[in-house]
Amino acid sequence: MNTPTIHPVVLCGGSGTRLWPLSRKAFPKQFAPLVGNKSLLHLTLERLATLNRTITCVASEEHRFLVREAIENAQTQGRQILEPVPRNTAAAMAAAALLADPDDLLLFAPADHHIPDVALFAATMRSGVEAALAGKIVTFGVAPSFPSTAYGYIEAAEATGHGASRAVARFVEKPTAAVAETLILQGNYCWNAGIFLVQARTLVAALRTHAPDILATCERATAAVSVDGSFVRLDCEIFEGCRSESIDYAVLEKHADVAVVRFEGAWSDVGSWNAVARLHPADEADNRVSGMGSVLNSRNTFVHAPHRPVVALGTEDLIIVDTPDAVLVAGADCAEQVAEVVRMLAREGTVEATEHRRVVRPWGAYDSIDTGERFQVKHLTVKPGGKLSLQMHHHRAEHWIVVKGTAKATRGGEVLLVRENESIYLPSGTIHRLENPGKTMLEVIEVQTGSYLGEDDIVRFDDTYGRCPAAERRDALAMPSAMQPAVERSVDAPA
Amino acid sequence: MNTPTIHPVVLCGGSGTRLWPLSRKAFPKQFAPLVGNKSLLHLTLERLATLNRTITCVASEEHRFLVREAIENAQTQGRQILEPVPRNTAAAMAAAALLADPDDLLLFAPADHHIPDVALFAATMRSGVEAALAGKIVTFGVAPSFPSTAYGYIEAAEATGHGASRAVARFVEKPTAAVAETLILQGNYCWNAGIFLVQARTLVAALRTHAPDILATCERATAAVSVDGSFVRLDCEIFEGCRSESIDYAVLEKHADVAVVRFEGAWSDVGSWNAVARLHPADEADNRVSGMGSVLNSRNTFVHAPHRPVVALGTEDLIIVDTPDAVLVAGADCAEQVAEVVRMLAREGTVEATEHRRVVRPWGAYDSIDTGERFQVKHLTVKPGGKLSLQMHHHRAEHWIVVKGTAKATRGGEVLLVRENESIYLPSGTIHRLENPGKTMLEVIEVQTGSYLGEDDIVRFDDTYGRCPAAERRDALAMPSAMQPAVERSVDAPA
Numbered sequence: 001m002n003t004p005t006i007h008p009v010v011l012c013g014g015s016g017t018r019l020w021p022l023s024r025k026a027f028p029k030q031f032a033p034l035v036g037n038k039s040l041l042h043l044t045l046e047r048l049a050t051l052n053r054t055i056t057c058v059a060s061e062e063h064r065f066l067v068r069e070a071i072e073n074a075q076t077q078g079r080q081i082l083e084p085v086p087r088n089t090a091a092a093m094a095a096a097a098l099l100a101d102p103d104d105l106l107l108f109a110p111a112d113h114h115i116p117d118v119a120l121f122a123a124t125m126r127s128g129v130e131a132a133l134a135g136k137i138v139t140f141g142v143a144p145s146f147p148s149t150a151y152g153y154i155e156a157a158e159a160t161g162h163g164a165s166r167a168v169a170r171f172v173e174k175p176t177a178a179v180a181e182t183l184i185l186q187g188n189y190c191w192n193a194g195i196f197l198v199q200a201r202t203l204v205a206a207l208r209t210h211a212p213d214i215l216a217t218c219e220r221a222t223a224a225v226s227v228d229g230s231f232v233r234l235d236c237e238i239f240e241g242c243r244s245e246s247i248d249y250a251v252l253e254k255h256a257d258v259a260v261v262r263f264e265g266a267w268s269d270v271g272s273w274n275a276v277a278r279l280h281p282a283d284e285a286d287n288r289v290s291g292m293g294s295v296l297n298s299r300n301t302f303v304h305a306p307h308r309p310v311v312a313l314g315t316e317d318l319i320i321v322d323t324p325d326a327v328l329v330a331g332a333d334c335a336e337q338v339a340e341v342v343r344m345l346a347r348e349g350t351v352e353a354t355e356h357r358r359v360v361r362p363w364g365a366y367d368s369i370d371t372g373e374r375f376q377v378k379h380l381t382v383k384p385g386g387k388l389s390l391q392m393h394h395h396r397a398e399h400w401i402v403v404k405g406t407a408k409a410t411r412g413g414e415v416l417l418v419r420e421n422e423s424i425y426l427p428s429g430t431i432h433r434l435e436n437p438g439k440t441m442l443e444v445i446e447v448q449t450g451s452y453l454g455e456d457d458i459v460r461f462d463d464t465y466g467r468c469p470a471a472e473r474r475d476a477l478a479m480p481s482a483m484q485p486a487v488e489r490s491v492d493a494p495a
Numbered sequence: 496m497n498t499p500t501i502h503p504v505v506l507c508g509g510s511g512t513r514l515w516p517l518s519r520k521a522f523p524k525q526f527a528p529l530v531g532n533k534s535l536l537h538l539t540l541e542r543l544a545t546l547n548r549t550i551t552c553v554a555s556e557e558h559r560f561l562v563r564e565a566i567e568n569a570q571t572q573g574r575q576i577l578e579p580v581p582r583n584t585a586a587a588m589a590a591a592a593l594l595a596d597p598d599d600l601l602l603f604a605p606a607d608h609h610i611p612d613v614a615l616f617a618a619t620m621r622s623g624v625e626a627a628l629a630g631k632i633v634t635f636g637v638a639p640s641f642p643s644t645a646y647g648y649i650e651a652a653e654a655t656g657h658g659a660s661r662a663v664a665r666f667v668e669k670p671t672a673a674v675a676e677t678l679i680l681q682g683n684y685c686w687n688a689g690i691f692l693v694q695a696r697t698l699v700a701a702l703r704t705h706a707p708d709i710l711a712t713c714e715r716a717t718a719a720v721s722v723d724g725s726f727v728r729l730d731c732e733i734f735e736g737c738r739s740e741s742i743d744y745a746v747l748e749k750h751a752d753v754a755v756v757r758f759e760g761a762w763s764d765v766g767s768w769n770a771v772a773r774l775h776p777a778d779e780a781d782n783r784v785s786g787m788g789s790v791l792n793s794r795n796t797f798v799h800a801p802h803r804p805v806v807a808l809g810t811e812d813l814i815i816v817d818t819p820d821a822v823l824v825a826g827a828d829c830a831e832q833v834a835e836v837v838r839m840l841a842r843e844g845t846v847e848a849t850e851h852r853r854v855v856r857p858w859g860a861y862d863s864i865d866t867g868e869r870f871q872v873k874h875l876t877v878k879p880g881g882k883l884s885l886q887m888h889h890h891r892a893e894h895w896i897v898v899k900g901t902a903k904a905t906r907g908g909e910v911l912l913v914r915e916n917e918s919i920y921l922p923s924g925t926i927h928r929l930e931n932p933g934k935t936m937l938e939v940i941e942v943q944t945g946s947y948l949g950e951d952d953i954v955r956f957d958d959t960y961g962r963c964p965a966a967e968r969r970d971a972l973a974m975p976s977a978m979q980p981a982v983e984r985s986v987d988a989p990a
Contacts, residue, residue, distance in 0.1 A: 021804075294843075296836055297829065309516075309847045310822040311836050314829030315813070322822055327805040327815075329824055334792065334809030341791055341806050348789075352804045370864040370874050370940070374915075375898035377872065377940055379865050399918050401894045401942040403870035420869075421944040423894050423918065445865070445872055447896040447940050449916040 004129060006197070007104045008048035009096045012041060012059035012067055012111040013086050017342040018272050018335075021326035022304070024342075025354040029270065030112035031066045033306075035279055040270060041067065041111040045074035048109060050122045054078045056100075057111075058092040064231060065362040065465075084236040089194075090250035091242045094207050094218035095234055099225070102201035105132055108247075109195050110269075114279060117265040128197040128261040131162035136259040137206060137252065138165060138197040141190030142267040147180035150271060152192040152248070156260050165259035171248060190262055192248070193269075203251075211250040217242040228466055272335040273319045273328075277302035287312075293320070300332060324367075325357040362465035363388050363436075366446075376453045380444040382407075382436040389463035390433040396450030396457060398426040400434065405442035408435040431461060499624060501692070502599045503543035504591045507536060507554035507562055507606040508581050512837040513767050513830075516821035517799070519837075520849040524765065525607035526561045528801075530774055535765060536562070536606040540569035543604060545617045549573045551595075552606075553587040559726060560857040560960075579731040584689075585745035586737045589702050589713035590729055594720070597696035600627055603742075604690050605764075609774060612760035623692040623756040626657035631754040632701060632747065633660060633692040636685030637762040642675035645766060647687040647743070649755050660754035666743060685757055687743070688764075698746075706745040712737040723961055767830040768814045768823075772797035782807075788815070795827060819862075820852040857960035858883050858931075861941075871948045875939040877902070877931040884958035885928040891945030891952060893921040895929065900937035903930040926956060 015028045023029035030041040048055055055078040059067045067080055081095055093108055100106060107125060115121050128138040141154045157169040183189040207215040224235035252258055268275050280288040286300040293303030298315045305322045312320055317332040345353035358367040363386030370377040401423040409416045409424050410433040418424050426432045428450060436442035510523045518524035525536040543550055550573040554562045562575055576590055588603055595601060602620055610616050623633040636649045652664035678684040702710040719730035747753055763770050775783040781795040788798030792809045799816045807815055812827040840848035853862040858881030865872040895918060902913040905928040906921055913919050921927045923945060931937035
């Protein structure tokens with residue numbers, strides 16, 4: 001028998017706020033560079049690529065460009081199934097199974113776990129193939145290293161006769177500390193890692209038995225997908241009506257034929273700042289420091305400081321997280337309350353509760369580096385081949401200064417090349433576009449001036465990334481004067 | 496008898512690092528906005544202005560523009576005696592006394608104390624006049640509110656017969672906690688606030704008796720002053736040779752005729768972050784928060800957050816200080832070790848140990864808002880009438896975008912007005928100058944590009960603020976081509 005092909009499916013839908021201020025609604029933890037400048041999604045893709053370089057991602061519409069960036073960085077390929085709204089793992093896995101060939105062997109893996117031993121991971125996954133091909137849903141259980149109360153447990157029963165897999169006796173929800181101690185002493189319990197190997201047809205059949213409503217909704221949503229390059233969009237209205245349930249509750253805890261394969265390597269769900277801290281080596285006083293952090297007379301203090309000097313002096317049992325636009329200082333035993341902080345800030349209308357200063361776009365990213373009354377300064381980074389939409393602003397003019405690379409600028413009827421150390425002026429009302437025609441990153445300082453500088457003062461006429469509603473295009477046609485060369489307001493002539 | 500004129504002298508030489516990262520060598524604590532957006536120097540000048548609006552400041556050459564800014568903001572007037580190097584209070588007071596009329600009644604006050612009751616302060620100072628005119632050195636002692644171990648104490652003896660003043664029995668250095676408790680129970684001890692009222696002739700005579708070397712050096716340094724507007728510069732070489740000693744050690748502890756007047760109001764030397772915290776109101780859990788700080792389930796936590804959201808979660812007895820380019824998190828009982836942090840960072844070569852991102856200049860200020868390979872972005876704020884030097888850079892070109900106000904720009908042989916939303920390009924090698932000819936603040940975004948962007952790539956040809964060495968002017972004359980209109984490298988023509 002040839003080794004059958006494993007088709008990895010990464011579940012990217014997590015939107016936890018437990019790692020605020022690093023992770024936020026618009027930028028969940030799986031996208032944040034947490035381990036040696038790589039994101040957990042990047043590492044997950046690299047890990048799965050040792051099994052198969054073509055990987056399906058199930059992700060939120062909102063995060064598609066972040067996922068694409070990770071796919072590119074990890075040098076993998078594959079499509080993204082885009083969820084218009086989050087509906088938990090049962091629906092995400094149902095959609096992926098329905099869009100696969102029924103014979104496909106699917107390996108579902110969360111995007112936001114850390115598993116450093118890639119070779120052991122791949123070997124363990126392969127050791128579940130035989131049971132999966134025999135019609136079982138194969139889960140992977142992590143050999144517990146301490147009596148965690150933050151994870152669910154799986155009790156293994158007798159061997160199935162298929163490789164290393166054993167039957168699942170039962171699933172145990174997050175236990176109390178006392179119960180957790182008992183469980184790990186028994187030797188046949190392991191942590192539920194949320195990783196599953198299953199044939200598409202097996203999962204669909206199990207859903208039909210245990211969660212027929214979820215399956216039916218997903219059948220209709222996948223029948224009505226729209227395909228846009230590597231993006232596969234589920235029908236919005238139908239999918240919105242789907243019940244939101246985890247695969248554990250919806251199927252696994254009710255299904256008879258579930259097997260478990262034990263994974264003996266290190267694993268973390270990176271579910272709190274304490275877990276992030278543990279990814280870093282400790283000094284002799286148990287301090288863990290990253291980036292520009294430093295400690296003096298401190299104990300058990302974690303400092304996350306990628307951007308500027310952050311000093312902990314005489315602190316104990318503390319977590320310090322610095323980002324360009326928000327800082328968190330938390331007692332180590334309060335790491336689980338970070339979500340409460342986010343709710344508090346959101347209630348107060350603090351934008352940093354959910355959004356970052358640096359925003360990723362399909363063409364690259366922008367970082368708001370300065371802002372004042374009637375002006376705003378952004379640092380734009382445009383990827384090779386990246387193309388901002390053809391657009392116009394009613395209320396703001398823009399100056400672009402190219403500080404790295406070469407820009408192709410459309411301004412009214414002109415198309416100009418703007419080189420390093422050159423600038424160009426775009427009066428308000430002028431249709432314009434910025435592109436990177438080169439092979440290296442383009443970096444531009446954009447100075448906006450005007451009475452209103454909101455992101456929503458934008459009329460898009462054309463967009464490479466499908467962000468241009470038809471209504472706006474119609475508006476554009478009704479406004480031919482906007483295409484006329486701009487009246488220039490600079491000193492000589494604007495550059 | 497007419498009420499004699501009091502001549503306030505503010506001692507601005509303090510360069511403490513105990514409030515890092517807010518105060519740094521280039522920006523000591525007396526200049527930082529700590530109380531309702533006013534600096535301690537600003538408040539000190541306002542307080543003294545109730546006695547006399549003409550105030551002498553003794554300050555470091557390095558800080559003269561910071562002092563001038565505070566003088567303007569506090570709407571006071573007067574000269575600055577500039578010390579080329581710091582030589583402690585005995586020398587600073589000697590210089591001020593020697594540069595005053597011998598009959599002048601001088602009120603010496605540190606720049607960095609907080610005394611909220613201005614009327615009581617003024618009345619208390621006036622109550623010392625009679626004793627000072629009788630030839631005494633009058634010190635002011637603060638009625639102690641707790642047994643502090645951070646302050647020196649003054650023991651008062653019998654009344655002098657001159658107003659409320661009493662003879663000083665002795666000075667006590669910072670005591671142990673046990674001794675401090677005994678002292679404040681006795682009722683005749685008060686804190687030494689470092690404020691002195693004395694006739695110039697009295698102080699000079701006392702110096703002649705107890706510290707003749709300091710007096711002699713200061714006599715020579717003041718004989719050789721150079722006057723430049725309101726700046727009075729002590730002779731650098733002579734003053735450098737002066738012994739560095741506090742007035743307490745050099746004179747007061749040895750002098751027979753010292754009186755003390757008790758001040759019954761609130762007073763703080765703002766000598767640590769704990770003292771800064773106490774300037775803010777506490778919530779019911781003893782948290783004190785300023786700016787965009789917030790706390791959740793915290794106790795006795797101080798958050799200084801003028802720029803971005805800073806959240807303390809479940810913290811206790813903690814100090815959190817955020818600045819644009821460095822963060823300090825310290826245990827409340829470690830506030831006295833902040834200077835150690837600064838030494839550690841300086842050893843590691845961290846520039847933020849001593850310098851700020853925002854740098855004050857005589858014409859206004861600049862803030863480095865972004866930096867990258869071969870480019871740098873600064874936000875310049877130019878005061879009305881402010882004028883940067885006529886200058887040239889060998890290695891960098893500059894783009895200026897005016898985002899507020901109107902700029903007068905000299906570029907080679909041209910002089911141009913650049914209005915809001917306009918820009919101008921300055922190729923490297925072009926002599927240029929930026930001025931604010933208007934009545935409101937001018938704000939400019941400056942984008943620098945080039946292979947070397949250090950502050951020292953500047954050739955100054957003319958400077959309103961005396962920052963232009965003759966050697967550079969000679970260089971300029973030898974380089975007439977630099978005055979030729981620049982070759983322009985922008986797209987149309989650079990704006």
